[in-house]
Amino acid sequence: MADNIVKLRPARPCPICGKPSSQQFHPFCSARCADIDLNRWLSGAYVIPAKQEPEEGEEEVDVVIPGGGDDEDD
Numbered sequence: 001m002a003d004n005i006v007k008l009r010p011a012r013p014c015p016i017c018g019k020p021s022s023q024q025f026h027p028f029c030s031a032r033c034a035d036i037d038l039n040r041w042l043s044g045a046y047v048i049p050a051k052q053e054p055e056e057g058e059e060e061v062d063v064v065i066p067g068g069g070d071d072e073d074d
């Protein structure tokens with residue numbers, strides 16, 4: 001009886017590119033695809049909610065103009 005059938009896990013394609021995944025980078029096919037997936041997670045985890053900065057009151061700038069009598073004739 002030679003029923004030594006080793007059942008291999010069904011090979012799942014790389015979720016990134018669809019290539020057969022490798023055991024080393026399971027479930028991805030390569031480190032690159034694993035990295036891409038990681039970046040996707042990170043980019044999703046760091047979603048910055050759009051902040052609406054409260055509008056500051058109109059800044060009133062008082063421009064002080066020095067008297068224009070600065071002519072010294074001599």
Ligand SMILES: [Zn+2]
Pocket residue numbers: 014015016017018019028029030033
């Ligand atoms: Zn891949």
